[in-house]
Amino acid sequence: MSMTIAAIVITSVALLVHYICRSLLFSPLAQIPGPKSFALTKWRLASEDYQGTRTRKLHALHGEYGPVVRVGPNEVTFNSLSALRSIYGAGSGFERTKFYHMFSAYGRQNMFSFSAVKQHGERKKIFANAYAKSTILKGETAHMIETKVKKFIRLLERERSNLSTDIFPALHYFSLDNITEFVYGDFGKTACLDGVEKDRALLHDIMATGSRRLTWFTVHHPNFTAWLYSRTGIMGCIARQFYPMQGPIPYTDIKLYAMKAFRLFSSASAEEKTKQSSLISKLWKHHLSQKEGGLDDLDVASECADHLDGGIDTTSDTLMFAIWCLSRPEHRKFQKRLIDEVQSLSENELNTDGIPRVEVTDKLEYVNAVIKETLRLFAPLPASEPRSLPKDTTIDGYLIPAYTIVSISPYTLHRNAEVFRDPRAFNPDRWLDPSQDAAQMRKLFWAFSSGARMCIGMHLAMAEMTTFLAALYRKYITQPVDDFDIISPGITSRFEVFYDENCSEIREHECRIAFMPQ
Secondary structure, eight states: OOHHHHHHHHHHOOOOOOOOIIIIIITTTTTTTTTTHEEEEEHHHHHHHHHHHHHHHHHHHHHHHOOOOEEEEEEEOOOOHHHHHHHTTTTTOOOGGGGGHHHHHHHOOOTOOOOOOHHHHHHHHHHTTTOOOOHHSSSHHHHHHHHHHHHHHHHHHHGGGGGGEEHHHHHHHHHHHHHHHHHEEEGTTOGGGGGGGHHGGGTTTOOTTTTHHHHHHHHHHHHHHHHTOOOHHHHHHHHHOOSSSSSSSSSSHHHHHHHHHHHHHHOOOHHHHHHHOOHHHHHTTTTTTTTTTTTTTTHHHHHOOOOHHHTHHHHHHHHHHHHHHHHHHGGHHHHHHHHHHTTTGGGGOOOOOBBOOOOHHOOOHHHHHHHHHHHSOSSSOSOOOEEESSOOEETTTTOOOOOOOOEOHHHHHTOTTSSSSSTSSGGGGGOOOTOOOOHHHHHHHTTTGGGSSSOOOHHHHHHHHHHHHHHHHHHHEEEEEETTTTTEEEEEEETTOOOOOTOSSSEEOOEEEEEEEE
């Protein structure tokens, strides 16, 4: 018996030594700098995910080891313009990893979660016109945005007697009303800004802070997590005790709402389906029953639900940080400059309700600079964007074997001190300052990603944000209240909470601002 135990111990030690030597000495990635603990096991980086510190940790590792860092047995993170082009540039061949499968809906992959470049490209063609800048800036979409902005202003007028407004939920009302109408038209548009409580209730599970733990399990233990939540009966009662997050899990209500809207659309007549310019109407033209090889019911439902999800937090969180930054005492000069620009608009640059027209706000230099600077510091998706290539390649002088996970994060790119002076400071002026290298800043600005997988909703988001800020600051001066001059609002993104690191205190999903008429 003792001989058997000794043999097991010796074999285990030999295997461990072999694994360590292979990982640290003989792996093709062994030449890449980085901490040894990360090179030995993927769970070292997973522990940073669990603590909600991944993005800041990777940023610190780049500061210590340089632009190329090994952060796992099979994972490398980069921070250079050359790597950005190699990995994410058009025609690079790099594909999305299984990480993105969690963004599928109703058991179907969609444009965002597709791994293959070809699949993504074919699906993206269907949406090209709906999200084109020329489509967004004029016509029904522009009218929709201007109408929602007007409703937000009216909401402020009704609630301003309270002096302090928590803009986090209010901005989500604005983004939700926009994206539901854009995606579903009359078949699923919400009316949060009009005070409809059942629509406002859709945001409750988005704001659940426990979602970070569930996301961690979904990414690092996908099969176990799926199995756990699928148990029923007695096993379900037992499994419930081990849920990473009790129900309702994030986006449950929104996905149910999205399916209800889809079914309402499906039951409509052909004439009703095609008379609107909503995204779902455009998708219907590619329905399987009408075109062989097109989309079936669940494909359409999955795409619409994904576009709905993607259009809520991204816009509202950016607007929240923009207003908060402009409202802080040390940034009043930036707010004044923005007010001066939007106050200079002529009557013919406004619509009949006095709201700046979308195509006009698109050309406002300082409004755009404010949004760009906000996105630089508070990108809605600031963490790593993993990719892999099914063949060996070389990036920044290092051999990268096939299927190695590689990534870059907007958070780190946007804090490059050699390109962005005083990178942690909010300074919209930098984008219009001739003494700064605007070309290099534009190359490293990565809030909407780049290449073929660039955010398809970029023009819609920018139209919403420019029009919103222009209309708001034509009427109001803003300032923080309840200590939000020194407290940073925080947003949830995957496993982490993001906020302004210059503040010592944060409040997740809260930002209190006072609005004073000019």
